[in-house]
Amino acid sequence: MPVTIKAILEKRALTDGTHTVYLRVTKNRKSNLISTGVRISPKFFNEKGTFEKLNWVRSSTGSEYANNTIKKEIQAIR
Secondary structure (H helix, E strand, O other): OOEEEEEEEOOOOOOOOOEEEEEEEEEOOEEEEEEEEEEEOHHHEOOOOOOOOOOOEOOOOOHHHHHHHHHHHHHHHO
16 A cells, blocks of 8 residues: 655644644554654745655755755655
């Protein structure tokens, strides 16, 4: 069965105002959330980010590091 992976932002804010980026992994209609350890402000998160473009986190301080971290987590799942 195919597996779908999507980066999502946690709804609750942490005490510093940032949100954690999770990967929602769906297989056989069952979803699991996996934390990436990336914490960003919601204004920098791109819901329509893709694996090919590495654009989940919009340009900000540390965006390249955050996008590469998310990419490595996805590669570990696949």
